[in-house]
Amino acid sequence: MFESAEIGHSIDKETYEKAVIELREALLDAQFELKEQARFPVIILINGIEGAGKGETVKLLNEWMDPRLIQVESFLKPSDEELSRPAQWRFWRRLPPKGRISIFFGNWYSQMLHARVYGDIDDATLDAGGAAAERFERMLCDEGALLFKFWFHLSKKQLKTRLKALEKDPEHRWRLSELDWKQSETYDQFVRYGERLLRRTSRDYAPWYVVEGVDPRYRSLTVGRTLLEGLQAALDMQEKGPERLAHAAPLVASLDNRGLIASLDLSRTLGKDAYKQQLAREQERLAMLVRDKRFRRHSLIAVFEGNDAAGKGGAIRRVTESIDPRQYHIVPIAAPTEEERAQPYLWRFWRHIPARRQFTIFDRSWYGRVLVERVEGFCSEADWLRAYAEINDFEEQLVEFGIVVVKFWLAIDKNTQMERFKEREETSFKRYKITEEDWRNRDKWDLYIDAATDMVDRTSTEIAPWTLIEANDKRFARVKVLRTINDALEGAYKKDK
């Protein structure tokens, strides 16, 4: 979930300054219209890693907008009055009225996370807290509120650098919280539990936005733009009483055009000899791992998505070559059958879930909803927006049962695709592989990449992460796929102990 927010997004000064002038003006306009319409309140939650620029961003927002119409609430130690009432009371009393904006700093999520990292509460209590937050936010949105949830992120390395800088600065040292961020363990736990909360509370009406905090210009512009777009969309909506707004913005903005997939180093290759050797080794390893008696407590699902002609078929063949055909199934996903169309979306995947000791390969998958169906408009915006949470729920069930889930995005660049398309047209036995549709999809290249990046950001979780495969070189791709599967299986066996 945080991968896209660790790649070092940045914006140069000139671009930034130009953008900010327009942004401020537009934000002020939106804020004024919000006040005039007075149809709904706006609540902004600020969470995330210490030192990732939460405070600075809030300060900046206050400067950019009309401070009379925006209120910053920081929920530090509860007062006596607050302690003598149910926990939610302190948030209710600070809710902004219709037409106003409040920034909630140190909100319900901060408290849960803090308590969990400190060991004051256990996983079950954290989950119960997440469920309560979800109910609270659903009610707020049903009542018309517009909710933004920002998670400011830093990689571990970025955090260390930042902490050092903060320590030297006497003016800012007070900002460090009680959590001892210098401990590597604190970071790991915070991120792990944070991801768990984000996964469970990201809903179409109130998704999380993850912001990489390392570059001040990038993070400020990202937050400002996200707010502006959400606000404008809500203001433009027809007046039909309280209504939920769907957030269609991507989870991690890439204002600098540096998405996770676009940032891949596609020049990676593997020589012929090294390939032969490594392929043989990984294939043998896989054969051993699925015959291992520890596989009895597990099963394996591998999901293959990627650009057209990225080499999914070839990679899948290398995976299955060394395994007994009775142990694996390949499920190619095309247009749904009549029977499948008469069922809820996930039905046609549930029916192929492997039993214990079985291995199922999905050649394209349930991610079709947020890729092709989203881009081609085969389903409504509401449908693909709610699909992320449904898919995370689904995969959580799989993993909790002991199924090992590996997900691959095979990425090639546009030129490589063109070469392969042409080769397919020219080779008689490959001609069936290329259709009109492939050419049409190619025209929507950027839309597909945006959708895929957003998909990875929203569904790459600790329990079922995405692996991006640099697939310009087929040999490199095939070995990386096999090795990832093997590592995942071994990792699962180790955890069993």
Added chain:
Amino acid sequence: MFESAEIGHSIDKETYEKAVIELREALLDAQFELKEQARFPVIILINGIEGAGKGETVKLLNEWMDPRLIQVESFLKPSDEELSRPAQWRFWRRLPPKGRISIFFGNWYSQMLHARVYGDIDDATLDAGGAAAERFERMLCDEGALLFKFWFHLSKKQLKTRLKALEKDPEHRWRLSELDWKQSETYDQFVRYGERLLRRTSRDYAPWYVVEGVDPRYRSLTVGRTLLEGLQAALDMQEKGPERLAHAAPLVASLDNRGLIASLDLSRTLGKDAYKQQLAREQERLAMLVRDKRFRRHSLIAVFEGNDAAGKGGAIRRVTESIDPRQYHIVPIAAPTEEERAQPYLWRFWRHIPARRQFTIFDRSWYGRVLVERVEGFCSEADWLRAYAEINDFEEQLVEFGIVVVKFWLAIDKNTQMERFKEREETSFKRYKITEEDWRNRDKWDLYIDAATDMVDRTSTEIAPWTLIEANDKRFARVKVLRTINDALEGAYKKDK
């Protein structure tokens, strides 16, 4: 939640037979149209107390409808295949396609409840199961499914009679499940955990319907009618793709016109001397209880609702007479202020939540949404339908914090109201108490009673039960109110130990 399903609803044979002829025809018609439209599937969950007629009702539904289009699924012991996959798999594989109906017997709820009563899982796991069920059902409904959840209920006494009859009947003895229902403890636990699940999983798109199981004619007709009305409403909806249906039917049907409130014995009275004596005793008791040092861990909320002129004001005065004015607040709820209208609905009640050791009396309350706002159309159907779950969430937070919540419905009959209205008009110092609005409300007497009955059914929970007050006799009413408050406080103190 189950009170309305313990009053001995019944339908006479003649009425039943006439009704069934029409019902069957209409059900067959609806079923045919469902098949022709093939727009959505229908899933019927059957749960509840052993011996309350679950099996018989399912059998009857099968007879009434076209058996080729309805499928009964009973999820008993999972198969080997099912055990080797995540738990939800067995339900997915049995989902009906669009246009068909499935009855799920022994579904996810039965399994959770069984496990909890057996002690295989704890409260936290039951709650997590409830939350997972909620997510699953929300997804099904988002995908267009129409979901009916029936809970068949029997009082403890009714169950005992029924068990005896079953035991004597060798043909039916096999039906008794593994749970030992002869043990009084089993019943209590099943009902307690059942209520907890119902409270948390009753949502506007998939509410529970509670059916009193003692009279076969009443329960069959109730289930049949509920299905028919829901089906027809869904079939009549515009074709705009998958869409959630809101269930507006009451939680407990009263086909025999015997609602909980209508069944009250309003002739109960209290003589003048007994009144004086008992009032003094209860007032003294209350004075002691709120001065008790154990009150430091609690606070008290009393909610007063009821017919116009039912004597709320008088009852409230008798409650407060013996207490230090610094310790209580009376919050009269009228139309919301401008400030309150700019906030989510529950905001204006949250702001008056008492601190520890305080006592707040709400003269009318958050239940306005499902009473006056529902009847007068001041809010949309969707708004009042979701309010039940929101209110249950809200009160759960209060009670979990240690607040004692008592809720009164003061009931009088129509004649008594007329007498009091006239008296008010004739007595100069009472004239301010009667307005045009009171007369208008009186014209909607039946609608208000229906709304109030449904409210009690949906929000009378183990943690915050409603107390119905027979208020034709003011003396009787006032003493019962005071005694209920005192008993609730004492009960809370006892639990502290």
